[in-house]
Amino acid sequence: METIRTSRRDFIKLSVAAGGGLVLGFNWSDTEAAGIALLPAGASDAVNFNSYLAISPDDIVTIFSPNPELGQNIKTSFPMIVAEELEADWSKVYVVQAALDTKKFERQLTGGSGAIPHSWERLRKAGATAKYLLIEAAAKRWGVTSATLVAENGRVWDKANNRSLTFGELASEASQISLPAEVKLKDRKDFKIIGKPIRNVDNQAMLTGKPLYGLDFYRKGMLTAMIQRPRSFGMKLKSFDGTAAKAVPGIVDVIQFKNNVAVIGKNTWSIIKARKLLKIEYEKEAAIESTPDHDALFRKLLDAKESTVRRKDGDVDTAFSGAAKVIKREYQCPFLPHNPMEPMNFFAHVRPDGVELVGPSQTPDMARNEVAKLLGIAPDRITLELTRLGGGFGRRLKADYVVEAAELSSLVKAPVKVIWTREDDMGGGSYRPAVRYRFEAALDKDGNLIGYKLRGVGINSGNPTREHNFPSGAVDHLLIDSIEHQSPITTGAWRAPITNFLAFAEQAFLDEVAVEAKKDPVQFRLDLLDRAKKSPVGEIRYDIDRMKTVIQLAAEKAQWGKKKNVAQGFSVYFSHRSYVAQVAEVEIKGSKPAVKRIIAASDCGIVVNKSGAEQQVRGGIVDGMGHAFFGNLTFKDGAAEQLNFNSFRLIRFKEVPEIDVHFVDNGIDPTGLGEPALPPTGGAIANALFKATGKRLYNQPFNKQPDLEGVSLGRSI
Amino acid sequence: MASYQLQINGKEYRTEADPDTPLLWVLRDNLGLLGTKYGCGIAQCGACTVHLNGLAVRSCTLPVSTVGTKKVTTIEGLSADGTHPVQQAWDEVDVPQCGYCQAGQIMTAAALLAKNPKPSSQEIDTAMNGNLCRCGTYHRIQEAIVLASSKISK
Numbered sequence: 001m002e003t004i005r006t007s008r009r010d011f012i013k014l015s016v017a018a019g020g021g022l023v024l025g026f027n028w029s030d031t032e033a034a035g036i037a038l039l040p041a042g043a044s045d046a047v048n049f050n051s052y053l054a055i056s057p058d059d060i061v062t063i064f065s066p067n068p069e070l071g072q073n074i075k076t077s078f079p080m081i082v083a084e085e086l087e088a089d090w091s092k093v094y095v096v097q098a099a100l101d102t103k104k105f106e107r108q109l110t111g112g113s114g115a116i117p118h119s120w121e122r123l124r125k126a127g128a129t130a131k132y133l134l135i136e137a138a139a140k141r142w143g144v145t146s147a148t149l150v151a152e153n154g155r156v157w158d159k160a161n162n163r164s165l166t167f168g169e170l171a172s173e174a175s176q177i178s179l180p181a182e183v184k185l186k187d188r189k190d191f192k193i194i195g196k197p198i199r200n201v202d203n204q205a206m207l208t209g210k211p212l213y214g215l216d217f218y219r220k221g222m223l224t225a226m227i228q229r230p231r232s233f234g235m236k237l238k239s240f241d242g243t244a245a246k247a248v249p250g251i252v253d254v255i256q257f258k259n260n261v262a263v264i265g266k267n268t269w270s271i272i273k274a275r276k277l278l279k280i281e282y283e284k285e286a287a288i289e290s291t292p293d294h295d296a297l298f299r300k301l302l303d304a305k306e307s308t309v310r311r312k313d314g315d316v317d318t319a320f321s322g323a324a325k326v327i328k329r330e331y332q333c334p335f336l337p338h339n340p341m342e343p344m345n346f347f348a349h350v351r352p353d354g355v356e357l358v359g360p361s362q363t364p365d366m367a368r369n370e371v372a373k374l375l376g377i378a379p380d381r382i383t384l385e386l387t388r389l390g391g392g393f394g395r396r397l398k399a400d401y402v403v404e405a406a407e408l409s410s411l412v413k414a415p416v417k418v419i420w421t422r423e424d425d426m427g428g429g430s431y432r433p434a435v436r437y438r439f440e441a442a443l444d445k446d447g448n449l450i451g452y453k454l455r456g457v458g459i460n461s462g463n464p465t466r467e468h469n470f471p472s473g474a475v476d477h478l479l480i481d482s483i484e485h486q487s488p489i490t491t492g493a494w495r496a497p498i499t500n501f502l503a504f505a506e507q508a509f510l511d512e513v514a515v516e517a518k519k520d521p522v523q524f525r526l527d528l529l530d531r532a533k534k535s536p537v538g539e540i541r542y543d544i545d546r547m548k549t550v551i552q553l554a555a556e557k558a559q560w561g562k563k564k565n566v567a568q569g570f571s572v573y574f575s576h577r578s579y580v581a582q583v584a585e586v587e588i589k590g591s592k593p594a595v596k597r598i599i600a601a602s603d604c605g606i607v608v609n610k611s612g613a614e615q616q617v618r619g620g621i622v623d624g625m626g627h628a629f630f631g632n633l634t635f636k637d638g639a640a641e642q643l644n645f646n647s648f649r650l651i652r653f654k655e656v657p658e659i660d661v662h663f664v665d666n667g668i669d670p671t672g673l674g675e676p677a678l679p680p681t682g683g684a685i686a687n688a689l690f691k692a693t694g695k696r697l698y699n700q701p702f703n704k705q706p707d708l709e710g711v712s713l714g715r716s717i
Numbered sequence: 718m719a720s721y722q723l724q725i726n727g728k729e730y731r732t733e734a735d736p737d738t739p740l741l742w743v744l745r746d747n748l749g750l751l752g753t754k755y756g757c758g759i760a761q762c763g764a765c766t767v768h769l770n771g772l773a774v775r776s777c778t779l780p781v782s783t784v785g786t787k788k789v790t791t792i793e794g795l796s797a798d799g800t801h802p803v804q805q806a807w808d809e810v811d812v813p814q815c816g817y818c819q820a821g822q823i824m825t826a827a828a829l830l831a832k833n834p835k836p837s838s839q840e841i842d843t844a845m846n847g848n849l850c851r852c853g854t855y856h857r858i859q860e861a862i863v864l865a866s867s868k869i870s871k
Contacts (some may be wrong), residue, residue, distance in 0.1 A: 008754050044834045071815030071852045199811045204817035205808050208799040209752015213817060214752040224746075249735075251720065267746045269738040272758075339815040341756050341764055390754070390817030391851050422757045611811045615857065619814055645761035645849065654842040656855045661787030697727025 003534035006639040009532025027224070048346070049130040051104035052123065057200035058166035059154060061088045064098040066105040067115045068362050069202075070340070070389035070396070071619075072674040073612035074115050076201045078123055080609055081541035083128030084193045085186060096200040098366040100384040110362040111397050113576035113672020116608060120669055128183040130174070137174040138165050165291065183272060188667055193548040202388065208306045212388040214345045214359035222347070222415045223252055225408050226271045228278055229428060232638030234289065234488040252470035253412060263541040263581050264406055264416065265552060272421070286488040288638040291334070297485060298332065301457035307481040307638075310467035313538045316476035318444075319451030319569060323442035327516050328356040331439070331505035335633040337495055337640075339650065342390020343425040348405035349415035350375065355382040355406065355600075356415075360389035360396055367399035369408040394493035398430050423643040432494030433461035433634060439509040442477070447517030449528065456502070458484055464498055469531040469574060470547065471510070473540035474532035475671030477521065489635065496675040497621065500573045501700065504628060507571040512696060521570045522555050522685065534648075540575040546603050549664055550581040553601035559660050560584035568595070569687025577671035579603040581666075582621070584657075584684035586692040592710045593692040595625075595685055597658040600677060605668035613672045613673055617661045620677030626651025628682035629713065632701045649703075655713040721781055725750070726794025730757050736782035741765045744791060752792035752820045756849070763848030765790050766821040773828035788865045792820035795827060803827045806865035814852035820847050834869045836862070 002451040034155045046054035047061055054062045056410035063079035079095045082088075094210035100108060107118050116543050124441060131151045138156040142163070150157050155164040205212055240261050242254030250270030255262050261278055265271045319328060346359035348371070356377065364384045372379040389396060405418040420428065435458035442451030452475040467480040481572035494500060526548060533544045554560075560568060560583060568590075574579035585597040600617050605612045630649035632640045640650035686697040702708050720826030725748070732747045735759045739758075744750040744767075753776055760775035766792035767776045796803045799808075803826050813819045822845070829836055829844040836844065841862050850858070 015771065040759070069815075070812075073814065198810070198815075199808060200813055203808045203811070203813060203815065204799055206794075206813045206819055207804045207823065209750075209820050210794075213750040213754075215755060267742065269742045269746070270736065273735075340853060341762065341815065341849065343756075352781050389815060391815045393851070422759075445761070615814060615854065618856055619853035621856065623851075626853070644759055645757050646759060650851065651853075652847075652849065653845040653855045653858070656853070659725075659856065715843075716842060 003151045006274040008564065009406060013349050015056055018268055019608045020534035020669060031552055034101065043462070046149055047175045049133065049175070050126050051101075051128050053086070054172040055130070055167050057168045057171065057536045059092050060168045061086070061087070061154070061167065062095045063095050066098040066101070066108045067119075068110040068360070068364065068386050068389055068392070068396075069097065070110055070360070070362065070392035072115075072616065073200060073609060077116065077200055077608045078119065079201065080198055081120065082127040083122040084191055086125045087153065088127075090198070092154055096385050097388070099386065102365055106386040108365055110392060111394070111685045113578070113674045113676060116670045116672055117577060120564050124185050125183060125687060127332060128185055129179065132180050132183050133174040133177045134167055134170045136177045141165065141170070141173065142179070142300050150269055151531065155546070158263055166516070194606065194608055195610060198385065198609050199611065213342050214347070214387040215342055216391070217347050217387060217417065219347065219349075219415050222417055223266065224268055224271055224418050225262050225263050225418045225639065226275055227404060227418065227424070228263070228280060229424070230259050230282055230426065232282070233429065233490065234284060234638045236287040238283040238286040240281070241279040242275040244279070245274040254278070255410060256410060257407055262406075264408065264412060268419070275588050289487055289489060289639070291634040299487065300332070300334055300458055301483045302436065302438045304483055307455065307483050308400065308463070310463060310480045310482060311472060311538070312464050312479050313472070313475070314476045316453055316479045319477035320440070320442045320453075323451060324445040325443040325516060327443070327513055328438065329509055329512060329698060330436060331508065331698050332436040332499040333434060333492070335434045335489070335635070336627060337426045337633055337648065338393040338430070338494055339393035339426065339648070340389070340391025340395055344395070344401040344420040344424055344428075345360065345418060346402045346405040347415065347417045348402070348409040350410040350413075357382060357384040357402060357406065358387065359402065360387050360392075361402060362389070362392050362394070362396040363399060365695050369400040370399045370403050374403055374406060383424045392664045393495045394497065395430055397493050398431075403656065422645070426633070426648060427640045429490035430492035431489065432500065433458045433491040433584045433639055435459075435464045437464070437502070437505045439505065439515045441509070441514070443517050447519060447686055449475055449513065449517070450474065450582070453478070453584045454480045455702060456482040456483070457554035459489065460484070461489045461498070464502065466502060467501060468541040470540055470542055471528050471532075473536050473538060474528040477539070488638065496575055496678045498574065498623070499679040500627070501575040502683070503571070503575070503679030504682030504700070507680065508686045509571065511687040511690070520561065521640040522551060522560055524553055525570075525572060538570060543579075546579050546664075547574055549666075550579045550601045550603050552584050553662060553664060554581035554599060556584070557601060557660065560637065567688050567691035568687065569684045569691060571683035573676070573679040573686060575591070575679050576675045578673060580617070580676045580680050582680045584681075584683040584688040586688040588692060591711065592712055593689060594712045594714070595657050595688070596715060597660070598625075598681065598684065601659045601662045601664065602673070602677060603664040603666065604673045604676065605666065605670040607663050613663065616673040617677040618659045620675065621681045622651060622656050624681030625656070625679040625685060626716070628685065628700050631703045632704060654716065657713065658715045659675050683692065718784070720870060721784070723781075724725040724786060725789040726848060728830060731800060732805060734781050737749050738781045740767065740776040740779045740781050740784060740789070744776065750791050750793055754817055756818065756821075761849075762818070762821075763825060764821040766824040766827055766848065771828065771831060775826045787862045792824060795823065801827060801863070802868040804831065806861040806868060810857050810864060812854050812857040812861050814854055818848065818850045822850065822858055826858070826865065830862070830865060830869055833846060835866055
């Protein structure tokens with residue numbers, strides 16, 4: 001059993017809330033679909049135990065979930081952890097999305113698969129401390145020592161005397177007890193909720209069409225706005241004529257701000273129609289780039305003399321000049337839009353006495369700070385309520401659309417909801433950067449990897465390498481460097497930033513090197529890890545044993561190398577503190593290869609929610625596969641050429657393979673799972689297709705590669 | 718602007734809209750029925766799926782003037798309290814991730830099962846291929862449709 005010191009910052013004890021003292025969420029009352037009972041009657045008389053937790057006299061346990069929920073299932077997983085330590089009756093737990101509150105919560109954001117590792121101990125302490133107070137209150141009431149009492153399923157029990165009190169009956173008295181200096185956390189073997197498949201707490205609301213998302217937020221007197229931004233990156237607004245647009249019934253105003261023209265009105269369809277009547281002239285303000293320019297640029301940069309060295313071990317020049325064999329390959333990916341199903345939107349009401357913001361954001365704190373800066377006011381004059389997010393994938397880490405809403409509300413002095421169309425979303429930037437890699441490997445006469453070089457060149461990519469990842473540490477002579485091209489085309493974090501493509505390139509390359517070294521691809525990786533363990537070269541930032549374990553588990557579950565008439569491809573990657581290995585299986589159907597199955601082994605430490613975790617892995621694989629095959633955003637004269645799902649292809653229902661999901665059970669504190677399953681997928685599939693066809697894939701999207709013609713996807717083929 | 722009398726979820730609604738206004742925006746902006754979602758506006762993603770006389774249609778490209786007296790069912794009207802077998806199956810299989818596309822997925826699946834209570838896996842593939850899920854919940858959707866089919870056939 002762990003003993004954890006409590007801290008005052010986490011446990012500001014509040015007095016019994018006056019009726020209605022809890023934050024009850026949004027005011028949806030202007031819509032017919034209003035009236036989601038966020039909390040049952042009675043819960044408003046609850047006692048707040050800490051930032052996360054309140055208990056009402058009728059035993060309703062309200063758990064506040066602070067982090068933005070975008071499908072990573074945090075709104076269910078966080079409360080499970082609190083409820084576990086509290087010994088709550090899960091059927092009486094109600095979960096409420098907390099508004100932004102930097103006094104109560106730290107790291108109230110969704111990104112980097114970091115919420116669970118950051119909050120694991122905090123959440124456990126929140127539950128354990130409340131449990132302590134409830135037990136002490138019962139001991140006091142009964143006049144017994146607390147050591148003889150236990151909490152179970154929403155009650156404190158005095159088993160010797162066969163009596164119990166509910167948490168609700170004890171809540172008020174518990175709030176009078178002094179906070180402990182330290183609390184005891186449960187042993188993992190005693191977990192009753194953590195590790196179980198618990199259904200999404202928003203299922204009922206989602207499955208009956210309740211207004212949960214930002215786009216569903218309506219407020220009486222609210223105006224809706226759409227914004228025409230420059231279509232081409234590198235262009236700026238020169239002049240506009242909004243006369244015809246403004247004449248459309250239902251349009252309230254057409255105004256310019258920065259390089260944009262906003263059409264503001266009372267209903268969405270009028271705005272969509274009016275916007276088409278805008279006459280806007282643009283002029284060049286920076287480089288106007290097209291995809292063929294980038295292709296040429298990448299080749300030039302890969303041979304450039306100047307670069308930023310990211311890691312250097314040994315002496316690569318000597319290793320390569322003395323090598324028995326040198327393998328050199330290049331890999332390229334295009335830009336990608338994030339395409340969450342719910343396009344960008346946000347509500348803002350800028351009033352003289354303060355600012356109200358409501359909507360979907362992965363980074364509410366940053367969004368508030370940017371709005372504060374725009375308006376020149378203190379952040380504490382701004383409230384921000386989080387809706388559920390209809391996907392994010394990194395796009396909502398940026399606050400551009402929040403700032404737009406605040407700016408327009410400030411200009412028109414009315415509550416405004418800004419909404420983007422799908423075309424705005426896909427054409428509007430913040431893309432996964434386009435990148436090209438060159439990998440080089442030097443083998444000695446026995447097929448040992450003695451030298452390794454990687455150069456990454458990218459467009460607004462930052463550092464497109466992860467220089468301390470595998471196989472760094474396992475190779476004596478290694479050089480990793482990069483060059484970044486600055487472009488007006490905006491980029492941002494896209495689910496598993498950088499590694500979403502780097503992992504494919506690296507794992508496809510290592511597969512090719514293994515074949516050239518005449519070694520089994522799985523054994524080749526294990527040998528490198530043994531080498532790194534025995535005599536590590538430089539710094540190693542991954543856990544060698546954990547990586548080996550997922551490799552072995554995936555190989556075992558897939559019966560690696562033992563199946564007949566199945567071509568298998570292997571891949572493994574460490575990202576966001578978790579380890580995932582995958583085996584892809586390709587079968588020949590007729591004369592054509594079909595991607596039929598993917599077997600995944602993940603190590604994210606303790607699995608918090610079995611249902612959520614399995615789907616994170618499966619969904620990450622579907623995402624990785626879909627974008628590897630189809631994702632392609634190209635540019636002509638600075639403008640994106642694909643603007644909607646008729647030209648930008650997402651993976652569809654019948655194209656997904658069977659996916660088997662396995663977890664390593666090691667009891668280590670949990671790490672993230674929103675991203676780590678995605679990076680290995682492209683490599684596993686490409687390596688399996690090589691086994692099946694003898695042809696290698698170097699660039700994404702796969703479906704544009706001539707060697708891939710005729711490949712089919714899907715479990716039912 | 719014209720005036721329309723719409724039969725939605727067994728109720729009659731009167732509303733004013735331009736004749737070319739897609740049903741989606743009438744539902745959302747005029748009537749506050751917000752379960753039907755906007756995803757693409759060009760009938761490519763299926764997030765806006767509703768039933769028109771029992772058939773699954775894309776409300777984002779369906780002008781309100783063409784609806785007439787046909788019966789519209791939205792996710793809010795699929796059942797009074799979320800107990801339609803498809804909704805129950807979706808919950809039991811724990812399908813949603815972000816959940817944004819799921820109303821459309823459910824409406825497509827419910828229309829399929831109403832016509833064909835025991836669809837083959839190919840028939841499910843064909844019916845569901847027009848509904849995008851960016852989170853990748855397709856496996857669970859398949860599983861939930863099979864479960865709902867067994868509930869209906871009982």
